[in-house]
Amino acid sequence: MREPARARKLSQHRLANAPQVQAPLRIDSPSRAAPKCAARAGKIGESGMGMRRLGIIMNGVTGRMGTNQHLVRSIVAIRAQGGVALSNGDHVVPDPILVGRNKEKLAHLAKTHGIARITTDLDAALADANDTVFFDAGTTQMRPALLAKAIAAGKHVYCEKPVSTTLDAAIGIVRKAKAAGIRHGVVQDKLFLPGLRKLKLLIESGFFGRIFAVRGEFGYWVFEGDLQPAQRPSWNYRAEEGGGIVLDMLCHWRYVLDNIFGAVRSVSCIGATHIPERTDERGARYKVTADDAAYTTFQLEGGLIAQFNSSWATRVRRDDLLTLHVDGTHGSAVAGLQEVVTQQRMATPKPVWNPDIKQPIDFRAGWQPVPDTQAFDNGFKVQWEAFIRHVAEGAPYTWDLVEGAKGVQLVDCALRSWRERRWIDVPDLNV
Numbered sequence: 256m257r258e259p260a261r262a263r264k265l266s267q268h269r270l271a272n273a274p275q276v277q278a279p280l281r282i283d284s285p286s287r288a289a290p291k292c293a294a295r296a297g298k299i300g301e302s303g304m305g306m307r308r309l310g311i312i313m314n315g316v317t318g319r320m321g322t323n324q325h326l327v328r329s330i331v332a333i334r335a336q337g338g339v340a341l342s343n344g345d346h347v348v349p350d351p352i353l354v355g356r357n358k359e360k361l362a363h364l365a366k367t368h369g370i371a372r373i374t375t376d377l378d379a380a381l382a383d384a385n386d387t388v389f390f391d392a393g394t395t396q397m398r399p400a401l402l403a404k405a406i407a408a409g410k411h412v413y414c415e416k417p418v419s420t421t422l423d424a425a426i427g428i429v430r431k432a433k434a435a436g437i438r439h440g441v442v443q444d445k446l447f448l449p450g451l452r453k454l455k456l457l458i459e460s461g462f463f464g465r466i467f468a469v470r471g472e473f474g475y476w477v478f479e480g481d482l483q484p485a486q487r488p489s490w491n492y493r494a495e496e497g498g499g500i501v502l503d504m505l506c507h508w509r510y511v512l513d514n515i516f517g518a519v520r521s522v523s524c525i526g527a528t529h530i531p532e533r534t535d536e537r538g539a540r541y542k543v544t545a546d547d548a549a550y551t552t553f554q555l556e557g558g559l560i561a562q563f564n565s566s567w568a569t570r571v572r573r574d575d576l577l578t579l580h581v582d583g584t585h586g587s588a589v590a591g592l593q594e595v596v597t598q599q600r601m602a603t604p605k606p607v608w609n610p611d612i613k614q615p616i617d618f619r620a621g622w623q624p625v626p627d628t629q630a631f632d633n634g635f636k637v638q639w640e641a642f643i644r645h646v647a648e649g650a651p652y653t654w655d656l657v658e659g660a661k662g663v664q665l666v667d668c669a670l671r672s673w674r675e676r677r678w679i680d681v682p683d684l685n686v
Contacts, residue, residue, distance in 0.1 A: 259640055272596045306338065307347045310386030312410070314377065314401065316394030317364060318488075320415070324444070324635040325392055326351070332636055333366045347647045354380050354678060365591050366526035377401075381408040382650035388413060388646060394490070395497040399424040406431045411438040411637075411646050416506045418659035420497050422667045425660035429686045432656050440642045440652060441659030443510045445577075447634030453625045454579065454590040455515055457597065463583025464600075466559055469516055470580040472573055473504060474548075474566035480534030487567065492543040501526050504565040506662030508551070510654070511579075513661070523678045524551040524669035531566040532558070551669060594599040596622035649670035 316326045330349050332338060338346035352372035353361050374380050381389065381404060389405035391398055391414040399419045403552065405412050412432065418441060419425045432439045445451060457463065458576070461586040477487050489497040512519050526546035528673040535541050548566035553563060575591030588597045602623075604616050638654065645652035661684050 271334050273280035277671070292356050305345045307341075307647065308350050308602075309347050309388060309647065310383070311349050311351045311378045311388045311390055312377075312386050312405075313351045314389070314391045315415075316353055316390075317355050317357065317360045318392065322364065324633070325390070325415075326364070326370075327638070328633045328634040329639040331370075332633070333639065333643075334369075334461065339640045341644060341648050342650070343648075347460060347643050349643065351387075352380055352386060358435070376572075376643055377404075381405060382408065387411060390414065395502070399428055403431055406435050406437060407451065409435070409437065412656075413440045413442075413642050414440050414659075415504055416567045416659055417663055417666065418656060419663055420502060422660070422663050425656075425663040426684075426686055429656045429660050433686070438646050438652070439656045440638075440654055441516075441656055442635070442638060442663075443507075443511055443639060443654045443658065444619055444634045445507055445511055446514055446654075448577075449593045449627075449631035450590040450595055451511070451515065451579070453595040454581065454588060457588055457625070458515065462586050462597065462599075463581060463588070464585030466516065466581060466583040468582045469512075469559065469561040471508065471511075471561065471563035471565075471577070472580075473563065473577045474569045474571075475576050476570050477547075477567040479530060480536075480538075483606055485533065489533065489541065491567075492533055492545050492547065493541075494545040496572075500565050500567060501546055501549045501669055502666050502671075504549065504563075505551065505666045506659075508553070508561075508563050508565075509665040510658060512553060512555060513658075515558055516561065517557050519553050519665060520556055521554045521678050521680045522551060522665065522672055524549060524672045525676075526550075526670075526673050529566075532626060534654050549669070588625075593594040594626040597625060598622050657684070660686065 263609055298535055310328070311446045313321075313326065315321050330351055333349055338348035347561055350371055350372075352374060353365055353370055354374055355361050355379050356375060358373070358375050361375070364370070367371045370685070380386065387410060389402075389410040389412050391401050391405075391412075393401065395417050397419075398414060402412050402414060402418075406428075410640050417425075418428060458466070478490075491498045505524075509519060527548045528543050528546055528549075529548055531543050533543055547568050548564075551563045551565070553561040559573075574594070575588065577592055581588045581590070584600075585659070586597060586599045588602075598621055602621055604618065604621055606614075606616055640652075641650070641652055644650035664684050665681060667682050672679040
């Protein structure tokens, strides 16, 4: 179907004025081409033919997480489905420009996934009024400065966690965003995992009765890089580059606990570096300066106790890379990333301690899976769609920079607990 002449002119005008775009990337494969609706889309607020364009500056998407989850499984998937539906029936179609330092990587990524625009000039991208959202999935250390620059340019901002490596920097970004009046969000992807969504449904149904304990087990063996290549980048193990499992994972546990079980009120944490030397991507040995494991206990509002073991130096013998074991007066459940199993009060076996015989009870047999009653979309994509609606029509959105700062606050309290070898209270964060 041919595009209306007005829409073709609008699309041509935007491509001609895009900042520092490398010579237009021709995408010949029909299966990889951008959806036709993207070319018809206009500015936010412009709803010709029910399609709206949303220009998104995407920084740091050449890394594994940025490419797979944010670009391919979120933005590219949203474009392929025809955009994000708004309450009035219009659809918002993301029009991304990929930003980074390596022109060749950007060009390859864009050609592979049908993206028309790339640039190595972030300042020029931020100066383009046609692109109103800035997204960052780069390094944690650079994030506060990049967000501040985008906010100063009047962009709405969305970013990966952690927001920063320090609480002061996180609070500073929140204040800048509030003063500028822009819309802002932080990735909190685990809330949208099928397993955790099923767990939330069990809680809301009253299945557990009174919940009194949660045990979280997260992690896997990350190879040292000598016998086999490591599955995680070497900067994860360098504190001077923003690495460390406390900084990485306790931001996750903060929003998981706050949103599913109750507000975190105090924390006790001890970290460790179990593997002191590793081999980097170039084959060079290096000294690990960041923690690769954290053993943490949380007390939540209402007295619930949560224990989380987080480790990149553990071999998995459980149902998934993350499991949450929840105990309540009327029942228990174990949630993984996708599946949940439950055991009701009346189905609970009655073991008797006898170390002189083999265990006669098959404890796993007494658990029942929670059925899939709906199709669950990719969690990153679901949150992207919510943020796009928030930007486009002011739809409610709770996962903002304040929530991101709360994650950094918990990291700060946990590191203090580790240093001082004691419990640390987690106060309300009022910004």
